[in-house]
Amino acid sequence: MTRPLQIYIKTYGCQMNERDSAALAGKLMRLGHAMVEREEEADVLIFNTCSVRDQAERKAVGKISYLKKLKRRKPELLIGVIGCMAQNRGESLFRELPHLDFVVGTGQLHQLPEIIASLREDRRQIARLATGSEVLTEMGVHQPEAKLSDFIAITRGCNRFCAYCIVPYVRGREISREIGDVVAEARELVANGTREIMLLGQNVAAFGWNGNVNPPPDDVSPFADLLKELQQIEGLYRIRFTSPYPSYFNAKLIAVMAECSKVCHSVHLPLQSGSARVLKAMNRQYTPEQYLQIVGALRQAMPDIAFSTDVIVGFPTESAAEFEETCQLMERVGFDNAFIFKYSPRAGTRSAEMPDDVPQAVKEARNQRLLQLLSASAWRNNRQLVGTCQEVLVEGPSHRNPARWTGKTATAKSVMFAPQPSVRRGDLHRVTIARVTDMTLFADDIPDLPSE
Structure with missing residues (x-):
């Protein structure tokens, strides 16, 4: 040997x-x-x-x-x-x-x-370098040690071909696993101690819709069918997923998310721009109005939902007025988190053929403006949680201050709280929120410790 x-x-x-x-x-x-x-x-x-x-x-x-x-x-x-x-x-x-x-x-x-x-x-x-679907199933093997939260890849590739994105060229067209295969992997993880799973895919909500470029009708969602099956796994506490394309949030998916108690009420909903013209240039196949309708439908079904997003500033030909449209939409949604990127050309994509005509200094300024808007909206959202009781999945001692313990709410917010003898890593633990920042919630039973 x-x-x-x-x-x-x-x-x-x-x-x-x-x-x-x-x-x-x-x-x-x-x-x-x-x-x-x-x-x-x-x-x-x-x-x-x-x-x-x-x-x-x-x-x-x-x-x-x-x-x-x-x-x-x-x-x-x-x-x-x-x-x-x-x-x-x-x-x-x-x-x-x-x-x-x-x-x-x-x-x-x-x-x-x-x-x-x-x-x-x-x-x-x-x-x-050949493409192949085997990687989705044969790579469903995890390290022996248990993880409190773990990933399961359910799709690979993307059919959207956004103008700025290289992913469809390097990961290929969308393919999906079978529902039974995903559920079996989830059961194995839970048996080894995992309590939260994150479902992964370039367009995770397109699960099971292989070969179809357009989103399914309102009463069809293979991804919703998967969520219902995962809901039945005993010992699994939470189900998260990322990243979905906005247009796939149809009536069936939204209803199932609201019905399934283990599906977390936090959604990463990439926006990219608040301008209809820029979205069209990006080959994002929705309008700002349609995006807001999806946000509204999700909020109506799950009033406590938290949103995160992706935004690109300085996309080719983006004007000052069009950037303001992005700012206005950001404020209307009130995101809890966002990944804000300054546009840079990516060889091999359609947008690389466009003139990169927004000056770098302008991109920097726009990036800072959106970060300020995000900080303000996140703080407003967190402030509304003061005095509320929140259930956290306990992660254990904080890396920065071991005298505090940390966990996350179902809406993906970090919570700091005082350790208790009866509470262990992996438990669901309820705390009352006493104070907040734009990034963190603090429980009322936490001692007066130095700020992190």
């Missing part, structure tokens, strides 16, 4: 990448290999990469370039790139980084153990 390997995995980018890295680690550990925390200890270095932004690729390439010295000291060391950058740039990475041993795209991650085994026998560079 060949010697077990010490393997180091570095992850860049989204939660899907985090899930893939954890699944890879579990798969490799089941074969007898071990995960290590330091590059110097490893026999194999794996970089799970992101291509959504050019900066993410540059960061990964810079890091791998730096490893030439380590490779010279340890010529037997295997170094590989997996994920979106591998899919996007392919075998050209071997020319840029000649010390690489393998490049594995998003559809072939499940083949990594056999690729590593092959490289131990024959040190010729290996590239695997």
